[in-house]
Amino acid sequence: MSGRPLSLGETIAWGLAGLILFLGIWTTLSISGLVPRQFLPTPLGVITRFVQLLTTPFAGATLPQHLASSFQRYLSGMMLAALVGVPLGLLMGWFRLLDDILSPIFEGLRFIAPIAWVPFAALWFGTGIGGPVMIIFAGAFPPCLINAYRGARFVDPRLIEASQMLGTGHLRTILEVLLPASIPSIVAGLRVAAGLGWQSLVGAELIVAAAGVGFMMVQAQANVSTPTVMTGMIAIGIAGMLIDVLLRYGEALILRRRGLVV
């Protein structure tokens, strides 16, 4: 990066300046009438709506209830992606034949955006828990698999030789050599997966009929309640940031315990 390093105070100050500038332009645009109020609500309008929705139900639930419902879906999808993706990635990284069989299929599938699965997710798994979970899974699965696979493939070959000369079998090699050696890569993959999974949420909730932040936004769109849509966006943004901060912290913790970062 170019430019001198800034102190923490300066960094925060510049960050706030950027935020104020952004809110300023937004307020100007919506108050001046350059953009019709209905298309672009004012920041104050959005904040008011946000606070309102914390307690007042919209589309059958308050914002925290919608969020809780989303989280449930999200965690199910993430868990499934990690539980399938990580072991499969490790297995593909160890057994060449499995890699040869599955890689072409996976390489093709992973470029399909999660939202493209919406029709089939609804058809195959319904609009209850199954369909939405599958869409979040579609977003979160590839990084889980890819990072576990890369972690396993790029394990120091000397560690594998050491394991072989000690007579270690396949299962034990995967569990006690490949898995621990791949932890940094897997954790990084889970973080990316968490982000992509959360981003797939709105798509997933397009087909939900009960509750969820995405569902709330879709309902608000139908009612042309732009402040509500905006509230949903902000809620998703903040929750996503919190998830990332939490995982970053977890990642640092794991790396420190391994003696990789002091």
Added chain:
Amino acid sequence: MGSIRFDSVNKVFGGVKALDDINLEIAEKEFVAIVGPSGCGKTTCLRIVAGFETPTSGIVSVNGKRVTAPGPDRAVVFQQFVLFPWKTVRQNIDLGLRNKNFAGDERERLIRSVLDLMNLESYADAFPHQLSGGMQQRVAIARAYVLDPEVLLMDEPFGALDAQTRVLMQEELVRLSRVNPRTVLFITHSVEEAVYLADRVAIMTRRPGRIKEVLDIKTVRNEERWNRFQRIEDVMDLDSFIHLRTHVWKSLREEKREDRQ
């Protein structure tokens, strides 16, 4: 149990001949060191016995059985230790025993005795990154020794250690091989180390890697009773040691001169 045999072994890496017609027999409980300039293929010899590489032609066998894959009957001590960083010292040593399906109390007994043998008792629950290089290599040797392997393959095991630690480890290895002799194939580029440790020293030439000469050390060692000394410097002062060392040096130097032409 524990003989190694190279039968006209050739190895070609990407069109370049790395090993040329290697023939060598190592008897049971014999300690053979291979010395040679870097890149002469001495490590390749060891890696073939370990089962990490396959010869392009020829056969390597251990106990008359052709080597096809790595296995715990041929324990390897690597130059860079290669301990599992996420396992404690005890767990590193335990892995090979668990692979052999030994019972828990039997494993505990074996681990304790090898920790004792290598002076590692108080480090059983430490992780490798908490130990010095010398300590880590002790753990690697313990991990190999505990399996009671028929042959021990040591690939420049002291190459990554500082000079003082290196000497201590060499003395320790001599002590160890008196307590519990094994068939050892030892790779090094240190002439002193080879002459001090080995029963026989094989001198290798470079490009293509060939065994130029195999020198008997054991006879001289026994005649001159090197074993009466505990310290390496006392042995290195003996005329008989200097004579052998100089012989190896000359042999290697001739090799380098040929190389230059």
